[in-house]
Amino acid sequence: MRRIMAAAISAALSVTALFASPALAATQTWHVQAGYLSFDGSGPSGGGNRFYPAAVSIHQGDSIEFAPMGAHTITFNRPAGPVFILFGPSATATATSPTDFVNSGIIGDSPVPTSYTLTFASTLPAGTYQVICGLHIGMSETVNVLPVGATLPKTDADYAATRDAQVAADRAAQAEAVAEATDSDEDGGATVLAGIGTQRTSALRFFPASITVHVGEKVTFLKRQDPTEPHTVTFGEEPPDPVAQLVARGGTTYSGTEDISSGFMSTKAQFAYYQLAGTPLPVALTKYKVQFTKVGDWPYICALHDVIGMRGVVHVVP
Ligand SMILES: [Cu+2]
Incomplete structure:
Protein backbone atom coordinates (compact mmCIF):
# COMPACT_ATOMS: atom_id res chain seq x y z
CA MET A 1 0.00 0.00 0.00
CA ARG A 2 2.70 2.39 1.06
CA ARG A 3 4.66 1.68 -2.09
CA ILE A 4 1.62 2.39 -4.31
CA MET A 5 1.09 5.73 -2.52
CA ALA A 6 4.70 6.66 -3.04
CA ALA A 7 4.44 5.81 -6.71
CA ALA A 8 1.29 7.95 -7.01
CA ILE A 9 3.00 10.92 -5.34
CA SER A 10 5.99 10.50 -7.58
CA ALA A 11 3.72 10.47 -10.64
CA ALA A 12 1.88 13.57 -9.42
CA LEU A 13 5.16 15.40 -8.91
CA SER A 14 6.31 14.62 -12.42
CA VAL A 15 3.00 15.90 -13.82
CA THR A 16 3.47 19.11 -11.80
CA ALA A 17 6.95 19.44 -13.22
CA LEU A 18 5.58 19.09 -16.75
CA PHE A 19 3.00 21.84 -16.20
CA ALA A 20 5.56 24.14 -14.66
CA SER A 21 7.58 24.22 -17.86
CA PRO A 22 6.68 27.29 -19.96
CA GLU A 176 -25.21 64.12 -15.18
CA ALA A 177 -26.51 63.45 -18.71
CA VAL A 178 -30.02 62.77 -17.43
CA ALA A 179 -29.92 65.89 -15.24
CA GLU A 180 -28.78 68.13 -18.10
CA ALA A 181 -30.42 66.71 -21.24
CA THR A 182 -32.66 69.06 -23.15
CA ASP A 183 -33.84 68.91 -26.74
CA SER A 184 -36.73 70.34 -28.65
CA ASP A 185 -38.24 70.20 -32.06
CA GLU A 186 -37.80 73.12 -34.41
CA ASP A 187 -41.52 73.98 -34.09
CA GLY A 188 -41.24 74.43 -30.32
CA GLY A 189 -44.10 72.00 -29.58
CA ALA A 190 -44.36 69.25 -26.95
CA THR A 191 -41.30 67.01 -26.94
CA VAL A 192 -40.49 63.60 -25.46
CA LEU A 193 -36.95 62.22 -25.45
CA ALA A 194 -36.66 58.51 -26.28
CA GLY A 195 -33.74 57.57 -24.02
CA ILE A 196 -31.02 59.75 -22.51
CA GLY A 197 -27.42 58.60 -22.45
CA THR A 198 -23.74 59.23 -23.06
CA GLN A 199 -21.46 57.61 -25.63
CA ARG A 200 -21.06 54.75 -23.10
CA THR A 201 -24.36 54.53 -21.18
CA SER A 202 -28.14 54.76 -21.53
CA ALA A 203 -31.36 55.24 -19.56
CA LEU A 204 -34.08 53.14 -21.19
CA ARG A 205 -36.94 55.47 -20.40
CA PHE A 206 -39.07 58.17 -22.04
CA PHE A 207 -38.42 61.70 -20.70
CA PRO A 208 -40.97 62.74 -19.56
CA ALA A 209 -42.86 59.45 -19.32
CA SER A 210 -46.13 61.37 -19.03
CA ILE A 211 -47.03 64.44 -21.10
CA THR A 212 -50.22 66.47 -21.57
CA VAL A 213 -51.31 68.18 -24.82
CA HIS A 214 -54.53 69.67 -26.16
CA VAL A 215 -56.60 67.81 -28.71
CA GLY A 216 -55.30 68.51 -32.21
CA GLU A 217 -51.75 69.14 -31.01
CA LYS A 218 -48.64 67.14 -31.86
CA VAL A 219 -45.96 65.48 -29.78
CA THR A 220 -42.44 65.12 -31.19
CA PHE A 221 -40.47 62.06 -30.05
CA LEU A 222 -36.71 62.58 -30.41
CA LYS A 223 -34.04 59.88 -30.27
CA ARG A 224 -31.11 62.25 -30.36
CA GLN A 225 -29.81 62.11 -26.78
CA ASP A 226 -29.13 58.36 -26.50
CA PRO A 227 -26.27 57.42 -28.87
CA THR A 228 -25.88 53.72 -27.98
CA GLU A 229 -29.47 52.42 -27.91
CA PRO A 230 -32.18 52.20 -30.58
CA HIS A 231 -35.85 52.66 -29.64
CA THR A 232 -39.37 52.72 -31.08
CA VAL A 233 -42.49 54.73 -30.24
CA THR A 234 -45.42 52.33 -30.61
CA PHE A 235 -49.15 52.97 -29.97
CA GLY A 236 -51.74 50.18 -30.06
CA GLU A 237 -51.01 46.52 -30.79
CA GLU A 238 -47.61 45.19 -31.79
CA PRO A 239 -47.23 42.58 -34.55
CA PRO A 240 -46.09 39.23 -33.08
CA ASP A 241 -42.95 39.04 -35.23
CA PRO A 242 -40.02 40.80 -33.47
CA VAL A 243 -38.58 42.20 -36.70
CA ALA A 244 -42.03 43.39 -37.90
CA GLN A 245 -42.27 45.34 -34.62
CA LEU A 246 -39.36 47.46 -35.89
CA VAL A 247 -40.98 48.45 -39.21
CA ALA A 248 -42.78 51.83 -39.37
CA ARG A 249 -46.55 51.55 -39.77
CA GLY A 250 -49.87 53.36 -39.48
CA GLY A 251 -49.01 56.97 -40.21
CA THR A 252 -48.66 59.84 -37.75
CA THR A 253 -52.18 60.60 -36.53
CA TYR A 254 -53.63 58.92 -33.45
CA SER A 255 -57.25 58.85 -32.28
CA GLY A 256 -56.91 56.03 -29.77
CA THR A 257 -57.73 53.04 -32.00
CA GLU A 258 -54.96 52.81 -34.59
CA ASP A 259 -51.82 50.66 -34.43
CA ILE A 260 -49.05 53.10 -35.28
CA SER A 261 -45.29 53.00 -34.79
CA SER A 262 -42.20 55.01 -35.62
CA GLY A 263 -40.42 51.76 -36.34
CA PHE A 264 -36.73 51.42 -35.46
CA MET A 265 -35.25 54.74 -34.36
CA SER A 266 -31.48 55.00 -34.72
CA THR A 267 -28.79 57.54 -35.48
CA LYS A 268 -26.87 57.42 -38.77
CA ALA A 269 -23.92 55.89 -36.93
CA GLN A 270 -26.10 53.21 -35.32
CA PHE A 271 -27.88 52.41 -38.58
CA ALA A 272 -24.48 51.85 -40.22
CA TYR A 273 -23.19 49.80 -37.25
CA TYR A 274 -26.22 47.49 -37.43
CA GLN A 275 -25.73 47.13 -41.22
CA LEU A 276 -29.45 47.66 -41.83
CA ALA A 277 -29.25 49.08 -45.37
CA GLY A 278 -31.64 47.13 -47.62
CA THR A 279 -33.87 45.95 -44.75
CA PRO A 280 -37.46 47.23 -44.27
CA LEU A 281 -36.42 49.18 -41.15
CA PRO A 282 -36.47 53.02 -41.21
CA VAL A 283 -33.19 54.61 -42.32
CA ALA A 284 -31.50 56.53 -39.49
CA LEU A 285 -34.76 57.87 -38.04
CA THR A 286 -34.35 60.14 -34.99
CA LYS A 287 -37.61 62.13 -35.04
CA TYR A 288 -41.25 60.95 -35.01
CA LYS A 289 -44.12 63.40 -34.75
CA VAL A 290 -47.65 62.29 -33.86
CA GLN A 291 -50.85 64.39 -33.91
CA PHE A 292 -53.53 63.51 -31.32
CA THR A 293 -57.12 63.98 -32.48
CA LYS A 294 -59.12 62.55 -29.57
CA VAL A 295 -59.34 63.34 -25.86
CA GLY A 296 -58.07 60.50 -23.65
CA ASP A 297 -55.02 58.87 -22.03
CA TRP A 298 -53.00 57.10 -24.70
CA PRO A 299 -50.27 54.69 -23.56
CA TYR A 300 -47.34 53.77 -25.77
CA ILE A 301 -44.20 51.63 -25.54
CA CYS A 302 -40.72 51.15 -26.92
CA ALA A 303 -41.06 47.77 -28.62
CA LEU A 304 -37.43 46.95 -27.78
CA HIS A 305 -37.40 47.93 -24.11
CA ASP A 306 -41.01 47.75 -22.88
CA VAL A 307 -40.28 44.61 -20.85
CA ILE A 308 -37.93 46.61 -18.63
CA GLY A 309 -40.34 49.51 -18.30
CA MET A 310 -39.76 51.82 -21.29
CA ARG A 311 -43.36 53.01 -21.50
CA GLY A 312 -45.11 56.35 -21.63
CA VAL A 313 -48.51 57.99 -21.81
CA VAL A 314 -49.88 61.00 -23.69
CA HIS A 315 -52.78 62.72 -21.92
CA VAL A 316 -54.91 64.53 -24.47
CA VAL A 317 -57.23 67.17 -22.98
CA PRO A 318 -59.87 69.42 -24.62
CU1 LIG B 1 -36.14 51.53 -26.13
Whole structure:
Protein backbone atom coordinates (compact mmCIF):
# COMPACT_ATOMS: atom_id res chain seq x y z
CA MET A 1 0.00 0.00 0.00
CA ARG A 2 2.70 2.39 1.06
CA ARG A 3 4.66 1.68 -2.09
CA ILE A 4 1.62 2.39 -4.31
CA MET A 5 1.09 5.73 -2.52
CA ALA A 6 4.70 6.66 -3.04
CA ALA A 7 4.44 5.81 -6.71
CA ALA A 8 1.29 7.95 -7.01
CA ILE A 9 3.00 10.92 -5.34
CA SER A 10 5.99 10.50 -7.58
CA ALA A 11 3.72 10.47 -10.64
CA ALA A 12 1.88 13.57 -9.42
CA LEU A 13 5.16 15.40 -8.91
CA SER A 14 6.31 14.62 -12.42
CA VAL A 15 3.00 15.90 -13.82
CA THR A 16 3.47 19.11 -11.80
CA ALA A 17 6.95 19.44 -13.22
CA LEU A 18 5.58 19.09 -16.75
CA PHE A 19 3.00 21.84 -16.20
CA ALA A 20 5.56 24.14 -14.66
CA SER A 21 7.58 24.22 -17.86
CA PRO A 22 6.68 27.29 -19.96
CA ALA A 23 5.50 25.32 -22.99
CA LEU A 24 2.80 23.55 -20.99
CA ALA A 25 1.85 26.23 -18.44
CA ALA A 26 -1.71 25.99 -17.13
CA THR A 27 -4.18 28.23 -18.89
CA GLN A 28 -6.10 30.95 -17.04
CA THR A 29 -9.64 32.29 -17.20
CA TRP A 30 -9.93 36.09 -17.08
CA HIS A 31 -13.04 38.06 -16.18
CA VAL A 32 -14.65 40.93 -18.09
CA GLN A 33 -18.03 42.48 -17.36
CA ALA A 34 -20.25 43.31 -20.35
CA GLY A 35 -22.20 46.44 -19.42
CA TYR A 36 -23.59 47.34 -16.04
CA LEU A 37 -27.18 47.72 -14.82
CA SER A 38 -28.94 50.71 -13.37
CA PHE A 39 -32.15 50.36 -11.39
CA ASP A 40 -35.08 52.57 -10.58
CA GLY A 41 -38.21 51.85 -8.54
CA SER A 42 -39.57 49.42 -11.14
CA GLY A 43 -36.42 47.37 -11.80
CA PRO A 44 -33.56 47.58 -14.35
CA SER A 45 -33.68 50.90 -16.20
CA GLY A 46 -30.59 50.81 -18.44
CA GLY A 47 -26.90 51.08 -17.67
CA GLY A 48 -23.50 50.80 -19.35
CA ASN A 49 -22.88 49.75 -22.93
CA ARG A 50 -19.16 49.14 -22.63
CA PHE A 51 -16.84 46.33 -21.54
CA TYR A 52 -15.28 46.68 -18.07
CA PRO A 53 -12.29 46.75 -18.19
CA ALA A 54 -11.91 47.78 -21.84
CA ALA A 55 -8.61 45.96 -22.39
CA VAL A 56 -6.89 42.86 -21.06
CA SER A 57 -3.59 41.10 -21.73
CA ILE A 58 -3.69 37.31 -21.68
CA HIS A 59 -1.66 34.31 -22.85
CA GLN A 60 -2.31 32.11 -25.84
CA GLY A 61 -4.65 29.33 -24.69
CA ASP A 62 -6.36 31.50 -22.04
CA SER A 63 -10.09 32.21 -21.86
CA ILE A 64 -12.18 35.25 -20.99
CA GLU A 65 -15.43 34.79 -19.12
CA PHE A 66 -17.78 37.64 -20.03
CA ALA A 67 -20.50 38.39 -17.45
CA PRO A 68 -23.36 40.27 -19.15
CA MET A 69 -25.27 43.00 -17.31
CA GLY A 70 -28.07 43.74 -19.76
CA ALA A 71 -28.44 42.32 -23.27
CA HIS A 72 -25.18 42.09 -25.24
CA THR A 73 -23.34 39.89 -27.70
CA ILE A 74 -19.74 38.71 -27.44
CA THR A 75 -18.57 38.73 -31.04
CA PHE A 76 -15.18 37.93 -32.59
CA ASN A 77 -15.01 38.84 -36.31
CA ARG A 78 -18.49 40.14 -37.06
CA PRO A 79 -19.56 38.94 -40.52
CA ALA A 80 -21.15 41.36 -43.01
CA GLY A 81 -24.94 41.60 -42.94
CA PRO A 82 -27.79 42.92 -40.80
CA VAL A 83 -27.33 42.71 -37.03
CA PHE A 84 -29.93 39.91 -36.78
CA ILE A 85 -27.25 37.37 -37.78
CA LEU A 86 -25.61 37.97 -34.39
CA PHE A 87 -28.69 37.10 -32.33
CA GLY A 88 -27.88 33.36 -32.17
CA PRO A 89 -24.65 31.63 -31.03
CA SER A 90 -21.97 30.31 -33.37
CA ALA A 91 -21.03 26.61 -33.36
CA THR A 92 -17.82 27.18 -31.43
CA ALA A 93 -16.69 29.35 -28.52
CA THR A 94 -12.99 29.05 -29.38
CA ALA A 95 -11.01 31.38 -31.65
CA THR A 96 -8.40 29.20 -33.33
CA SER A 97 -7.32 31.67 -36.02
CA PRO A 98 -7.49 35.48 -36.48
CA THR A 99 -10.38 35.11 -38.97
CA ASP A 100 -12.64 32.69 -37.06
CA PHE A 101 -16.21 33.90 -36.43
CA VAL A 102 -17.10 33.29 -32.79
CA ASN A 103 -20.34 34.69 -31.38
CA SER A 104 -22.31 34.26 -28.16
CA GLY A 105 -25.70 35.29 -29.50
CA ILE A 106 -27.68 37.66 -27.27
CA ILE A 107 -26.82 36.97 -23.64
CA GLY A 108 -27.94 38.61 -20.40
CA ASP A 109 -31.42 39.43 -21.71
CA SER A 110 -33.13 38.21 -18.56
CA PRO A 111 -33.07 38.96 -14.83
CA VAL A 112 -30.33 36.36 -14.41
CA PRO A 113 -27.15 37.06 -16.38
CA THR A 114 -25.73 34.09 -18.28
CA SER A 115 -21.98 34.23 -18.70
CA TYR A 116 -20.14 33.35 -21.90
CA THR A 117 -16.57 32.07 -22.05
CA LEU A 118 -14.51 32.77 -25.16
CA THR A 119 -11.28 30.80 -25.50
CA PHE A 120 -8.25 32.11 -27.38
CA ALA A 121 -6.68 28.88 -28.60
CA SER A 122 -3.00 28.18 -28.17
CA THR A 123 -2.82 28.08 -31.99
CA LEU A 124 -4.03 31.70 -32.28
CA PRO A 125 -1.03 33.87 -33.18
CA ALA A 126 0.04 36.36 -30.53
CA GLY A 127 -1.31 39.81 -31.32
CA THR A 128 -4.01 42.37 -30.54
CA TYR A 129 -7.62 41.39 -31.18
CA GLN A 130 -11.00 43.09 -30.77
CA VAL A 131 -14.16 41.54 -29.34
CA ILE A 132 -17.30 43.59 -29.90
CA CYS A 133 -20.92 43.74 -28.80
CA GLY A 134 -23.07 43.72 -31.94
CA LEU A 135 -25.92 45.53 -30.15
CA HIS A 136 -24.02 48.60 -28.90
CA ILE A 137 -21.95 50.88 -31.09
CA GLY A 138 -18.49 51.53 -29.64
CA MET A 139 -18.62 48.55 -27.24
CA SER A 140 -15.29 46.85 -27.93
CA GLU A 141 -12.83 44.84 -25.86
CA THR A 142 -9.14 44.95 -26.75
CA VAL A 143 -7.48 41.60 -26.11
CA ASN A 144 -3.69 41.49 -26.22
CA VAL A 145 -2.71 37.86 -26.68
CA LEU A 146 0.88 37.25 -25.60
CA PRO A 147 3.03 34.16 -26.06
CA VAL A 148 2.99 31.60 -23.29
CA GLY A 149 5.75 32.48 -20.85
CA ALA A 150 5.57 36.24 -21.50
CA THR A 151 5.10 38.36 -18.39
CA LEU A 152 1.56 39.70 -18.15
CA PRO A 153 1.18 43.31 -16.96
CA LYS A 154 -1.83 42.79 -14.67
CA THR A 155 -3.71 40.21 -12.64
CA ASP A 156 -7.41 39.42 -12.79
CA ALA A 157 -7.78 41.29 -9.47
CA ASP A 158 -6.15 44.38 -11.01
CA TYR A 159 -8.71 44.26 -13.81
CA ALA A 160 -11.58 43.97 -11.32
CA ALA A 161 -10.42 47.21 -9.70
CA THR A 162 -10.25 48.92 -13.11
CA ARG A 163 -13.75 47.60 -13.86
CA ASP A 164 -15.19 49.05 -10.67
CA ALA A 165 -13.56 52.46 -11.18
CA GLN A 166 -14.78 52.71 -14.78
CA VAL A 167 -18.33 51.66 -13.87
CA ALA A 168 -18.40 54.32 -11.12
CA ALA A 169 -17.20 56.99 -13.57
CA ASP A 170 -19.78 55.95 -16.17
CA ARG A 171 -22.59 55.97 -13.60
CA ALA A 172 -21.68 59.52 -12.58
CA ALA A 173 -21.54 60.72 -16.21
CA GLN A 174 -24.91 59.09 -16.93
CA ALA A 175 -26.57 60.79 -13.95
CA GLU A 176 -25.21 64.12 -15.18
CA ALA A 177 -26.51 63.45 -18.71
CA VAL A 178 -30.02 62.77 -17.43
CA ALA A 179 -29.92 65.89 -15.24
CA GLU A 180 -28.78 68.13 -18.10
CA ALA A 181 -30.42 66.71 -21.24
CA THR A 182 -32.66 69.06 -23.15
CA ASP A 183 -33.84 68.91 -26.74
CA SER A 184 -36.73 70.34 -28.65
CA ASP A 185 -38.24 70.20 -32.06
CA GLU A 186 -37.80 73.12 -34.41
CA ASP A 187 -41.52 73.98 -34.09
CA GLY A 188 -41.24 74.43 -30.32
CA GLY A 189 -44.10 72.00 -29.58
CA ALA A 190 -44.36 69.25 -26.95
CA THR A 191 -41.30 67.01 -26.94
CA VAL A 192 -40.49 63.60 -25.46
CA LEU A 193 -36.95 62.22 -25.45
CA ALA A 194 -36.66 58.51 -26.28
CA GLY A 195 -33.74 57.57 -24.02
CA ILE A 196 -31.02 59.75 -22.51
CA GLY A 197 -27.42 58.60 -22.45
CA THR A 198 -23.74 59.23 -23.06
CA GLN A 199 -21.46 57.61 -25.63
CA ARG A 200 -21.06 54.75 -23.10
CA THR A 201 -24.36 54.53 -21.18
CA SER A 202 -28.14 54.76 -21.53
CA ALA A 203 -31.36 55.24 -19.56
CA LEU A 204 -34.08 53.14 -21.19
CA ARG A 205 -36.94 55.47 -20.40
CA PHE A 206 -39.07 58.17 -22.04
CA PHE A 207 -38.42 61.70 -20.70
CA PRO A 208 -40.97 62.74 -19.56
CA ALA A 209 -42.86 59.45 -19.32
CA SER A 210 -46.13 61.37 -19.03
CA ILE A 211 -47.03 64.44 -21.10
CA THR A 212 -50.22 66.47 -21.57
CA VAL A 213 -51.31 68.18 -24.82
CA HIS A 214 -54.53 69.67 -26.16
CA VAL A 215 -56.60 67.81 -28.71
CA GLY A 216 -55.30 68.51 -32.21
CA GLU A 217 -51.75 69.14 -31.01
CA LYS A 218 -48.64 67.14 -31.86
CA VAL A 219 -45.96 65.48 -29.78
CA THR A 220 -42.44 65.12 -31.19
CA PHE A 221 -40.47 62.06 -30.05
CA LEU A 222 -36.71 62.58 -30.41
CA LYS A 223 -34.04 59.88 -30.27
CA ARG A 224 -31.11 62.25 -30.36
CA GLN A 225 -29.81 62.11 -26.78
CA ASP A 226 -29.13 58.36 -26.50
CA PRO A 227 -26.27 57.42 -28.87
CA THR A 228 -25.88 53.72 -27.98
CA GLU A 229 -29.47 52.42 -27.91
CA PRO A 230 -32.18 52.20 -30.58
CA HIS A 231 -35.85 52.66 -29.64
CA THR A 232 -39.37 52.72 -31.08
CA VAL A 233 -42.49 54.73 -30.24
CA THR A 234 -45.42 52.33 -30.61
CA PHE A 235 -49.15 52.97 -29.97
CA GLY A 236 -51.74 50.18 -30.06
CA GLU A 237 -51.01 46.52 -30.79
CA GLU A 238 -47.61 45.19 -31.79
CA PRO A 239 -47.23 42.58 -34.55
CA PRO A 240 -46.09 39.23 -33.08
CA ASP A 241 -42.95 39.04 -35.23
CA PRO A 242 -40.02 40.80 -33.47
CA VAL A 243 -38.58 42.20 -36.70
CA ALA A 244 -42.03 43.39 -37.90
CA GLN A 245 -42.27 45.34 -34.62
CA LEU A 246 -39.36 47.46 -35.89
CA VAL A 247 -40.98 48.45 -39.21
CA ALA A 248 -42.78 51.83 -39.37
CA ARG A 249 -46.55 51.55 -39.77
CA GLY A 250 -49.87 53.36 -39.48
CA GLY A 251 -49.01 56.97 -40.21
CA THR A 252 -48.66 59.84 -37.75
CA THR A 253 -52.18 60.60 -36.53
CA TYR A 254 -53.63 58.92 -33.45
CA SER A 255 -57.25 58.85 -32.28
CA GLY A 256 -56.91 56.03 -29.77
CA THR A 257 -57.73 53.04 -32.00
CA GLU A 258 -54.96 52.81 -34.59
CA ASP A 259 -51.82 50.66 -34.43
CA ILE A 260 -49.05 53.10 -35.28
CA SER A 261 -45.29 53.00 -34.79
CA SER A 262 -42.20 55.01 -35.62
CA GLY A 263 -40.42 51.76 -36.34
CA PHE A 264 -36.73 51.42 -35.46
CA MET A 265 -35.25 54.74 -34.36
CA SER A 266 -31.48 55.00 -34.72
CA THR A 267 -28.79 57.54 -35.48
CA LYS A 268 -26.87 57.42 -38.77
CA ALA A 269 -23.92 55.89 -36.93
CA GLN A 270 -26.10 53.21 -35.32
CA PHE A 271 -27.88 52.41 -38.58
CA ALA A 272 -24.48 51.85 -40.22
CA TYR A 273 -23.19 49.80 -37.25
CA TYR A 274 -26.22 47.49 -37.43
CA GLN A 275 -25.73 47.13 -41.22
CA LEU A 276 -29.45 47.66 -41.83
CA ALA A 277 -29.25 49.08 -45.37
CA GLY A 278 -31.64 47.13 -47.62
CA THR A 279 -33.87 45.95 -44.75
CA PRO A 280 -37.46 47.23 -44.27
CA LEU A 281 -36.42 49.18 -41.15
CA PRO A 282 -36.47 53.02 -41.21
CA VAL A 283 -33.19 54.61 -42.32
CA ALA A 284 -31.50 56.53 -39.49
CA LEU A 285 -34.76 57.87 -38.04
CA THR A 286 -34.35 60.14 -34.99
CA LYS A 287 -37.61 62.13 -35.04
CA TYR A 288 -41.25 60.95 -35.01
CA LYS A 289 -44.12 63.40 -34.75
CA VAL A 290 -47.65 62.29 -33.86
CA GLN A 291 -50.85 64.39 -33.91
CA PHE A 292 -53.53 63.51 -31.32
CA THR A 293 -57.12 63.98 -32.48
CA LYS A 294 -59.12 62.55 -29.57
CA VAL A 295 -59.34 63.34 -25.86
CA GLY A 296 -58.07 60.50 -23.65
CA ASP A 297 -55.02 58.87 -22.03
CA TRP A 298 -53.00 57.10 -24.70
CA PRO A 299 -50.27 54.69 -23.56
CA TYR A 300 -47.34 53.77 -25.77
CA ILE A 301 -44.20 51.63 -25.54
CA CYS A 302 -40.72 51.15 -26.92
CA ALA A 303 -41.06 47.77 -28.62
CA LEU A 304 -37.43 46.95 -27.78
CA HIS A 305 -37.40 47.93 -24.11
CA ASP A 306 -41.01 47.75 -22.88
CA VAL A 307 -40.28 44.61 -20.85
CA ILE A 308 -37.93 46.61 -18.63
CA GLY A 309 -40.34 49.51 -18.30
CA MET A 310 -39.76 51.82 -21.29
CA ARG A 311 -43.36 53.01 -21.50
CA GLY A 312 -45.11 56.35 -21.63
CA VAL A 313 -48.51 57.99 -21.81
CA VAL A 314 -49.88 61.00 -23.69
CA HIS A 315 -52.78 62.72 -21.92
CA VAL A 316 -54.91 64.53 -24.47
CA VAL A 317 -57.23 67.17 -22.98
CA PRO A 318 -59.87 69.42 -24.62
CU1 LIG B 1 -36.14 51.53 -26.13
